[in-house]
Amino acid sequence: MKKLLTFLLILIVTGSLAQRQATIYDEENVPEYQLPPLLKSQNGRNIKKVKQWEKIRRPELLRLFSQEVYGKIPGxxxxxxxxxxxxxxxxxxxxxxxxxxxxxxxxxxxxxxxxxxxxxxxxxxxxxxxxxxxxxxxxxxxxxxxxxxxxxxxxxxxxxxxxxxxxxxxxxxxxxxxxxxxxxxxxxxxxxxxxxxxxxxxxxxxxxxxxxxxxxxxxxxxxxxxxxxxxxxxxxxxxxxxxxxxxxxxxxxEVILLGHSRLGKAALWAAASDPRFAMCISNNSGCMGAALSRRRFGETVAVVNSNFPHWFCGNFKKYSGYEDELPVDQHMLLALIAPRPLYVASATEDQWADPLGEFLSAKQASEVYQLFGVEGLTTDSFPAPDQPVFGRVSYHIRTGKHDITPFDWEQYLKFAQQQLEPE
Incomplete structure (x- = not known):
């Protein structure tokens, strides 16, 4: 009986967590966080070569995302x-x-x-x-x-x-x-x-x-x-x-995967797990898409699990409010697409999706692109609105709301043309 009451209490606390957490829209309120290292395996081995990434770290990250976030395909x-x-x-x-x-x-x-x-x-x-x-x-x-x-x-x-x-x-x-x-x-x-x-x-x-x-x-x-x-x-x-x-x-x-909002989240996981896609474009994908979870800015893991409990696997529910205990973060998801071209985009009025968190995630993922001898995101500074930064990893923040617009498409077409040009 005591175990049952304890279990019910956990469910009540977890279920109400999303409602109790104040939404963060101010950088001053972002908690201190430390990202799990991208180029260090779970047993502490430093990943210094492409072969080590492909044989050790990449399969390890795919397994962790599958086990703890997305869930495995049963057959x-x-x-x-x-x-x-x-x-x-x-x-x-x-x-x-x-x-x-x-x-x-x-x-x-x-x-x-x-x-x-x-x-x-x-x-x-x-x-x-x-x-x-x-x-x-x-x-x-x-x-x-x-x-x-x-x-x-x-x-x-x-x-x-x-x-x-x-x-x-x-x-x-x-x-x-x-x-x-x-x-x-x-x-x-x-x-x-x-x-x-x-x-x-x-x-x-x-x-x-x-x-x-x-x-x-x-x-x-x-x-x-x-x-x-x-x-x-x-x-x-x-x-x-x-x-x-x-x-x-x-x-x-030359199949270019593109997704907006929740479908941007799905596109990123598809591109990470299936290397046949030539490149991937994430438009306003936010929490559990391109944005860093540990920032807890705008939409959070608890909010996702509360409002859309079917999106991710059952194991993921235990990280509601406990983002720091996740063995992965979204910069690792973006890195799984390397060295293929990647475009991450945000919107100024879409703070729910944490534009800065999306930019920082793309910047962190660039570490793996550099391992391949390819420059990732070419700037350390968050760009001004409507000023795209093009490269193997590209980024823009567009003036406006949560949407996919002709301006976005103009950048994606330019990006795709650049990446498909013969070297």
Whole structure:
């Protein structure tokens, strides 16, 4: 009985921690913290060579992130059935080939369709592409009546015509400003996008999406060390990459992973765990994305675990309010992408995402880029708004709110072009 009361007390304290902690928006209130060393293994070995990083420290960090933050994938899922619904070369007045592909995953009497929308430059064979999840369904990224409406669960937005978690024609094209497709095409790139809720609906409910594919008898949610939604979304990006490797219209060596907000968090983990992605762009990803957790600035681990308990694995809950006990921090996540190009971006009015913490994280990760003989972030000073710092590790803070805008896309296109130029 005493143990039960103690356990209940822990749950009450942990559950209310996010509400009790004052949100930090002033640098003077950021607590003193010490980051875990990036180039020192758990047994104290200094990592001085690329081979040591690749054989010792990188696998160690991947294991720690998987075990304590994202959760491990419990097993293999068979390759999907691939259904090509459309290949149309007259999109955007002939500028683009619009392609719609469905990946149907099947296992243990379960079936999960994941729909891919592609706009590829008609004049560029084997085009490089940006790959990113969207928030409201593929049909939301362009006012195009030919895009198939998602049938997956979507957050209610009555003003957008999304009611009872189902979309309607009214939601077509509502996110088009975040996806400047013609700008992307004119720069010589294609766009590949997927509704993230196809892979796993963004709610505290593990009865749908990909998770139940591996449940044992009587199991209703992943075990504490098994994947949460963030790891499932990262897994989904890798499955889309599997398809892109076989698509003759895509240059699979030049797939640029991009994510905004929570989908920026997922993109970073996907890029860290899957080296096939050529580069990664994190837009306003904040806590458990690019920002350093130990700063506790804006959104914190406790807030994430309280508001979105399904995002990360059960083991991660014990770090609510105890960021200093985490064996990792997000500079290590960014470093796992090295030596591939990385872009981290923030916004002046998005203090919740801790812009300075994102910048400092990218700067710390540059230590591993330097190990590869590549200069990472080229400045020690936090840049002025709207003044991007370009390099193998790039950064900008844009004037404005939590969003992805044409200004952001202009920088990402310039960054991608620079990084893909022959040396």
């Amino acid at each position: 293999e899922i068979p390759a999907p059935e691939i259904i090509i619904h459309e290949t149309n070369g007259s999109a955007f007045y002939g500028k683009a080939v619009r392609k719609q592909v469905e990946l149907v995953f099947s296992m243990n009497d379960r079936e999960l369709p994941v729909n891919i929308l592609m706009y590829l430059p008609a004049a560029t064979p084997k085009a490089p592409v940006f790959l990113g999840y969207n928030f409201l369904g593929n049909h939301s990224v362009a006012d195009d009546p030919n895009i198939r409406l998602t049938e997956s669960w979507v957050y209610d937005h009555p003003s957008l015509g999304i009611v009872h978690n189902q979309v309607t024609e009214q939601s077509r094209g509502v996110s088009a400003e975040n996806w400047p497709i013609e700008m992307i095409l004119d720069a010589g790139f294609g766009l590949v996008t997927v509704y993230y809720g196809d892979v796993d609906p963004d709610r505290d409910n593990f009865s749908d999406g990909i998770h139940p594919f591996h449940y044992k008898a009587g199991q209703e949610k992943p075990r504490p060390d098994e994947w949460g939604s963030m790891a499932a979304w990262a897994w989904g990006l890798s499955r889309v990459m599997d398809y892109l490797e076989a698509d003759e219209l895509v240059n699979a060596q």
